[in-house]
Amino acid sequence: QKEVEQNSGPLSVPEGAIASLNCTYSDRGSQSFFWYRQYSGKSPELIMSIYSNGDKEDGRFTAQLNKASQYVSLLIRDSQPSDSATYLCAVILFFSGGYNKLIFGAGTRLAVHP
Amino acid sequence: EPEVTQTPSHQVTQMGQEVILRCVPISNHLYFYWYRQILGQKVEFLVSFYNNEISEKSEIFDDQFSVERPDGSNFTLKIRSTKLEDSAMYFCASKLGLTDTQYFGPGTRLTVL
Numbered sequence: 001q002k003e004v005e006q007n008s009g010p011l012s013v014p015e016g017a018i019a020s021l022n023c024t025y026s027d028r029g030s031q032s033f034f035w036y037r038q039y040s041g042k043s044p045e046l047i048m049s050i051y052s053n054g055d056k057e058d059g060r061f062t063a064q065l066n067k068a069s070q071y072v073s074l075l076i077r078d079s080q081p082s083d084s085a086t087y088l089c090a091v092i093l094f095f096s097g098g099y100n101k102l103i104f105g106a107g108t109r110l111a112v113h114p
Numbered sequence: 115e116p117e118v119t120q121t122p123s124h125q126v127t128q129m130g131q132e133v134i135l136r137c138v139p140i141s142n143h144l145y146f147y148w149y150r151q152i153l154g155q156k157v158e159f160l161v162s163f164y165n166n167e168i169s170e171k172s173e174i175f176d177d178q179f180s181v182e183r184p185d186g187s188n189f190t191l192k193i194r195s196t197k198l199e200d201s202a203m204y205f206c207a208s209k210l211g212l213t214d215t216q217y218f219g220p221g222t223r224l225t226v227l
Contacts, residue, residue, distance in 0.1 A: 099169040
């Protein structure tokens with residue numbers, strides 16, 4: 001069973017601080033990784049994708065990937081109260097014919113307090 | 115910006131009844147998915163659909179479930195005889211190509227009484 005693991009939180013950070021969210025995955029063959037944000041009662045919203053080892057920055061968000069350690073992280077700089085949500089780590093799992101699906105972690109709840 | 119739409123936003127039904135959840139994927143997308151999320155739990159894959167057939171389904175997707183693309187725009191999920199444990203948010207997703215990002219619709223909250 002291919003798994004994606006995240007701490008459920010809540011992770012509480014003050015406004016303006018850096019929030020660090022972590023994720024590990026079990027399938028060593030995974031190539032594509034995603035961070036989604038989910039507000040309560042809403043659908044997942046894509047924040048970032050990352051495919052290569054190292055860092056990828058987009059505005060206040062930085063995704064980091066270490067395939068050797070099977071580890072993906074998301075840093076949110078200058079955290080805002082509006083960033084308070086559940087952050088879902090997702091990994092592409094391929095099956096026969098090249099088709100694929102997303103495997104999600106349970107999510108980490110982030111709370112940014114003023 | 116194009117988006118995936120889903121109707122209804124909330125469906126309440128009696129146990130044993132049939133429900134059809136509807137999705138309109140982004141217009142030029144080719145790959146379609148249904149996921150579900152039971153309250154407080156992970157988003158779980160149900161089924162993927164390409165070229166008018168199921169390409170993969172999970173163990174959750176048993177004989178009570180079916181999917182259809184009845185025309186060029188809609189993608190539906192039918193649950194033939196709903197159970198209490200089918201209560202969940204159901205998300206439709208679509209993507210253009212095999213390696214592209216999946217975009218999610220807003221979801222349908224299904225409540226089975």
